[in-house]
Amino acid sequence: MTKLLLVRHGETTDNKNHILQGQTPGELDAEGIKQAEEVAGKLAGEKIDAFVSSDLKRSEDTCRIIAKPHHLPVVTTPLLRERDWGSFTGKYIPDLQNAEWPDDVESLEHLKSRAQNFLTWIKVTYPGQTVLAVGHGIVNKAIQSIYFKKPMNEVQKMTNAEVRVLIL
Numbered sequence: 001m002t003k004l005l006l007v008r009h010g011e012t013t014d015n016k017n018h019i020l021q022g023q024t025p026g027e028l029d030a031e032g033i034k035q036a037e038e039v040a041g042k043l044a045g046e047k048i049d050a051f052v053s054s055d056l057k058r059s060e061d062t063c064r065i066i067a068k069p070h071h072l073p074v075v076t077t078p079l080l081r082e083r084d085w086g087s088f089t090g091k092y093i094p095d096l097q098n099a100e101w102p103d104d105v106e107s108l109e110h111l112k113s114r115a116q117n118f119l120t121w122i123k124v125t126y127p128g129q130t131v132l133a134v135g136h137g138i139v140n141k142a143i144q145s146i147y148f149k150k151p152m153n154e155v156q157k158m159t160n161a162e163v164r165v166l167i168l
Helices: 030-043 057-070 108-125 137-148
Strands: 003-008 050-054 074-077 130-135 163-167
Touching: 003 057, 003 137, 030 057, 050 057, 057 074, 057 130, 108 130, 108 137, 130 137, 137 163
Parallel strands: 003 130, 050 074, 050 130
Antiparallel strands: 003 163
């Protein structure tokens, strides 16, 4: 069995300001760095065989902070990127509540396909190992939707730097 420690990246300025980041790099703010350091401290004594991250800066930075006590490299993958929000990217989230969705938003089917591909890649690449993977709110929700065989709206949203354990 492969043990997956699924983590959401630390807080960013855009998270705090309710800006839809999508696939922009993002930058951890002071709180986000602190959150990642707290996770690093809690997991410093755990045996973790590999560290994997979205290739977006906010996740990669979070993962590097968590991986530091383990002296292991971080492998990045676009499979863990946040949902592509198309022309909604960079917008103030409360303003989008009743907005008509543009055609350039990544479909749920494509997002869930990436999530399935990610889970398969982890199982094949790291069999029997413990892997910590840092992703984003919506893609992590899609991964759990596939894992638990539940609709995404039944998966509780992860907070910044939250860790959930999945046994693959």
